[in-house]
Amino acid sequence: KSIYVMPIYSESKEIGVLYLENNSMENSFSNLSNEIPSILSTMILAAIKKEEDSKKLNHRVQSVEKELSLARQKINSFNQQVESASVANETLHNLVGFLQSLSFEVEKFELEFLKENSISMTYLDEVKSFSKKLADDEIAGAIMQSSEELKSSLDRNGEHLYILTNNFLNRLQLIKQSIHTQQSIAKGEQNDREFSLSDALQMAEEIMQPNFEKHNIGYRLNAQPEIYIKSIKVLWVQAFVNLFRNSVDALKELKPSNPYIHVDVALKKNHLVLKFKDNGIGFGDEDQGSLAQYGFSTKKDGHGFGLHSVHVLIKGMDGELKFFSEGLGKGCQIEIEIPLNKLK
Numbered sequence: 001k002s003i004y005v006m007p008i009y010s011e012s013k014e015i016g017v018l019y020l021e022n023n024s025m026e027n028s029f030s031n032l033s034n035e036i037p038s039i040l041s042t043m044i045l046a047a048i049k050k051e052e053d054s055k056k057l058n059h060r061v062q063s064v065e066k067e068l069s070l071a072r073q074k075i076n077s078f079n080q081q082v083e084s085a086s087v088a089n090e091t092l093h094n095l096v097g098f099l100q101s102l103s104f105e106v107e108k109f110e111l112e113f114l115k116e117n118s119i120s121m122t123y124l125d126e127v128k129s130f131s132k133k134l135a136d137d138e139i140a141g142a143i144m145q146s147s148e149e150l151k152s153s154l155d156r157n158g159e160h161l162y163i164l165t166n167n168f169l170n171r172l173q174l175i176k177q178s179i180h181t182q183q184s185i186a187k188g189e190q191n192d193r194e195f196s197l198s199d200a201l202q203m204a205e206e207i208m209q210p211n212f213e214k215h216n217i218g219y220r221l222n223a224q225p226e227i228y229i230k231s232i233k234v235l236w237v238q239a240f241v242n243l244f245r246n247s248v249d250a251l252k253e254l255k256p257s258n259p260y261i262h263v264d265v266a267l268k269k270n271h272l273v274l275k276f277k278d279n280g281i282g283f284g285d286e287d288q289g290s291l292a293q294y295g296f297s298t299k300k301d302g303h304g305f306g307l308h309s310v311h312v313l314i315k316g317m318d319g320e321l322k323f324f325s326e327g328l329g330k331g332c333q334i335e336i337e338i339p340l341n342k343l344k
Contacts, residue, residue, distance in 0.1 A: 250280025
């Protein structure tokens with residue numbers, strides 16, 4: 001019986017109408033103030049605008065979430081590339097160390113071989129000299145004695161060659177394993193496997209043994225109880241080699257009368273605790289917070305990657321890498337603490 005219609009405008013554009021209807025009486029809207037329909041249309045327009053803004057906002061949120069998802073994928077891809085590059089860099093760094101160890105072994109063997117060879121040649125000359133006087137029983141006895149000494153000398157040479165060959169093959173095997181691990185990690189194929197921490201430390205010690213011998217460094221390992229963990233073994237071996245090499249460099253710089261490297265492995269309050277201690281050059285307070293940073297090194301020829309790679313490995317298991325020193329010339333202790341529930 002009564003109808004009221006009013007257009008609704010938004011930015012000079014008609015977007016709808018306000019429609020009022022009364023079926024009980026006529027002319028019910030005749031005396032209706034224009035303010036009431038205006039207020040109603042404004043409220044309707046505000047609701048429509050709010051709905052449109054909400055849709056636009058949701059669309060923008062979805063767009064941003066999509067962009068964030070793509071960004072996360074790129075970051076993850078970049079992190080994988082960085083990790084792969086870091087492991088490759090670490091592998092190359094350790095290859096240099098392995099080759100340096102082999103070089104020292106070869107140099108040592110060469111000196112001993114030349115010494116033994118010189119003795120052997122002297123014995124051979126004596127045999128030649130004695131062979132001209134075989135009629136003399138005393139000389140014949142001397143020949144037999146010289147022959148035995150010659151045989152002993154040659155046996156020693158053979159033993160040195162056998163040891164050198166074994167050391168060489170062991171180091172080549174570790175190099176091969178390191179390269180294979182780097183390739184597997186780059187492809188995402190490397191799986192955690194159970195191994196003994198003592199075995200990993202022993203492998204690192206064998207790699208560094210020529211350096212320990214060359215600089216008369218006393219090494220001691222106290223690893224009780226025996227601890228097995230699931231992880232990538234060669235990464236731990238490389239980390240231990242880096243820690244050993246850091247200690248060797250510190251000892252070479254200070255040159256103490258009784259150089260040593262002591263390693264302790266223990267369980268403490270649901271944590272695995274490893275301590276690496278040496279009486280080398282140590283460090284000052286100003287370097288305390290920078291030792292594990294990438295690119296930082298207190299050595300002239302340091303690359304700043306060794307301790308950083310150890311830090312990355314430990315942090316990946318929610319562990320801590322701590323450095324202690326009473327100052328320059330007073331040694332250093334490096335502590336690793338990892339929660340047992342992170343070691344599988």
